Amino acid sequence: MPKIQIKNVNKTYEDPDGNPVDAIDIINLDIEDGEFVSIVGPSGCGKSTLVEIVAGLQKQTKGEVFIGDNPVTGPSREIGVVFQDAALFPWKTVKKNILYGMEIARIPESEQEEKLQQYLDLMNLKGFENKYPSQLSGGMRQRAGIARALIMNPKVTLMDEPFSAVDHLTKCTLQEELVRIHQKEKKTVLFVTHDINEAVFLSDRVILLSPRPSVIQKEYRINAPHPRSRTDDYLVHVASEIVADISRGAITQDSDYII
Amino acid sequence: MKSGKKKEFNYINVLQILTLAALLLYMQIAVSKGIISKVFLASPSDIVKEGIKIITDGTLLPHFLVSVEEILVGYGIAAVAGIGVGILWTLFPKLEEYLNVFCAAIMAIPKVAILPLLVLWFGIGFVSKVVLIFLFSFFTILYSTVTGAKECKASYHKVAMVFEASRVQKVFTVVLPSALPTIFTGLRLAAATAFTGVVFSEMQSAKAGVGYLLSEAQGLLNTPRVFFLIILITIMSVLFVKFISLIEYSVCHKWRKL
Numbered sequence: 001m002p003k004i005q006i007k008n009v010n011k012t013y014e015d016p017d018g019n020p021v022d023a024i025d026i027i028n029l030d031i032e033d034g035e036f037v038s039i040v041g042p043s044g045c046g047k048s049t050l051v052e053i054v055a056g057l058q059k060q061t062k063g064e065v066f067i068g069d070n071p072v073t074g075p076s077r078e079i080g081v082v083f084q085d086a087a088l089f090p091w092k093t094v095k096k097n098i099l100y101g102m103e104i105a106r107i108p109e110s111e112q113e114e115k116l117q118q119y120l121d122l123m124n125l126k127g128f129e130n131k132y133p134s135q136l137s138g139g140m141r142q143r144a145g146i147a148r149a150l151i152m153n154p155k156v157t158l159m160d161e162p163f164s165a166v167d168h169l170t171k172c173t174l175q176e177e178l179v180r181i182h183q184k185e186k187k188t189v190l191f192v193t194h195d196i197n198e199a200v201f202l203s204d205r206v207i208l209l210s211p212r213p214s215v216i217q218k219e220y221r222i223n224a225p226h227p228r229s230r231t232d233d234y235l236v237h238v239a240s241e242i243v244a245d246i247s248r249g250a251i252t253q254d255s256d257y258i259i
Numbered sequence: 260m261k262s263g264k265k266k267e268f269n270y271i272n273v274l275q276i277l278t279l280a281a282l283l284l285y286m287q288i289a290v291s292k293g294i295i296s297k298v299f300l301a302s303p304s305d306i307v308k309e310g311i312k313i314i315t316d317g318t319l320l321p322h323f324l325v326s327v328e329e330i331l332v333g334y335g336i337a338a339v340a341g342i343g344v345g346i347l348w349t350l351f352p353k354l355e356e357y358l359n360v361f362c363a364a365i366m367a368i369p370k371v372a373i374l375p376l377l378v379l380w381f382g383i384g385f386v387s388k389v390v391l392i393f394l395f396s397f398f399t400i401l402y403s404t405v406t407g408a409k410e411c412k413a414s415y416h417k418v419a420m421v422f423e424a425s426r427v428q429k430v431f432t433v434v435l436p437s438a439l440p441t442i443f444t445g446l447r448l449a450a451a452t453a454f455t456g457v458v459f460s461e462m463q464s465a466k467a468g469v470g471y472l473l474s475e476a477q478g479l480l481n482t483p484r485v486f487f488l489i490i491l492i493t494i495m496s497v498l499f500v501k502f503i504s505l506i507e508y509s510v511c512h513k514w515r516k517l
Contacts, residue, residue: 055421056421057417057420057421074420075420075421075422075423076421076423077421077422077423079421080421081417081418081421083414083417083418084414085414087412087414087415087417087418089415089418089433089436089437090514090515091436091437091439091511091514092436092514100418100422100432101422103432104419104422104423104424104428104432105422105423132513132514133514134514134515134516152422
């Protein structure tokens with residue numbers, strides 16, 4: 001039984017004039033337990049919309065999403081979300097930010113403290129727990145953002161372009177750490193990115209969405225064991241194949257309004 | 260100057276000090292030589308003398324305390340009520356929808372125009388002053404709280420939602436902390452206007468207070484005292500606003516660069 005099931009999901013907005021606009025045409029996707037799946041696609045293709053639907057933050061127009069056996073009806077602590085800009089609260093210390101979910105869930109402080117140490121270790125945040133987000137680098141902030149989601153031990157983790165705001169070298173380090181954590185915890189991850197190389201480096205499977213209204217244009221299974229090398233011929237080949245497919249999709253779609 | 264740098268010699272500062280000194284000197288000479296009548300202008304030495312006199316002979320203190328008490332009580336109630344009602348509006352948007360039109364209408368009245376009515380209802384003593392100060396400050400604080408709450412980032416709302424925060428939890432753990440800077444801006448604005456309110460109402464109808472003393476001094480043509488009181492009121496007002504800034508600093512300085 002798949003861990004995440006996206007069944008016939010369609011999302012239609014109303015534009016300011018009241019006309020319906022299709023963001024997501026129709027998407028069917030099954031993600032297995034422990035699988036790491038990335039969604040890539042041209043900007044504005046509805047990647048983030050899809051993730052927010054799975055997170056229960058937006059309501060789909062049609063279709064259903066299941067986490068295990070349970071349909072998603074709204075946000076839930078079983079679905080961890082890592083946001084694009086980390087979205088830490090600037091008025092809370094790193095420690096308080098990471099423990100925010102536990103504070104809301106009213107988990108006893110002794111248990112919070114124990115978990116905190118574990119995740120500070122895991123995300124290499126030791127020594128930074130009493131700093132405020134404004135005192136941290138972008139990479140450190142996103143480590144805290146990931147720790148905040150993982151500490152609640154969610155069944156699935158959704159990540160919406162988590163590394164898009166950090167510099168390249170930090171991004172590489174964070175990607176390697178993410179691989180390490182995923183290998184260790186074997187959690188189901190749905191990862192959105194516009195960085196093809198990142199998707200190929202991290203994932204078991206990459207899903208390419210077409211331009212709006214989006215459908216799944218193509219799927220790529222990445223059959224390479226971790227740890228992977230970024231310069232591995234196979235990975236480079238898959239990445240260039242995806243890039244070629246994206247530009248093909250863009251040409252057929254854009255031809256309407258280019259001229 | 261908070262910077263660790265050694266302050267450089269600045270000729271603009273020197274020029275400013277010289278200008279001020281020249282102005283004071285001119286006031287001193289013009290008044291003592293009788294070029295300008297003592298009714299219209301006071302010499303700096305007379306202002307200082309008058310100040311020392313009303314401080315040492317005990318004239319000032321009771322009036323000063325009356326004004327301070329009116330300000331602290333009126334502004335204090337306005338701050339608690341403004342933030343409190345702001346929180347209620349944030350928790351229950353229907354309440355805002357219902358009450359907003361009334362608040363906007365009362366807010367639109369120039370507050371000084373209500374003073375005659377307040378005097379009729381509450382007399383010329385303490386209560387009418389407190390009510391006027393309250394009216395002067397309450398709306399600014401209320402609307403800054405509500406505006407700050409509405410400006411809370413969408414991503415913060417989403418974080419609260421994914422952890423299944425209840426509405427009350429969301430308002431107290433996310434919306435209000437994120438609104439703090441805007442709330443403090445409102446508190447500081449209101450502090451300055453509260454001072455205008457108290458001085459004005461004491462000048463119009465009162466038997467005590469710094470504003471009362473000011474209008475009495477004017478009636479007695481005691482111009483040095485008028486000058487001294489204007490300076491005193493200005494300093495009090497500035498200190499009060501500084502006091503609010505100090506509270507803001509102690510609450511927010513750790514995470515905001517103030």
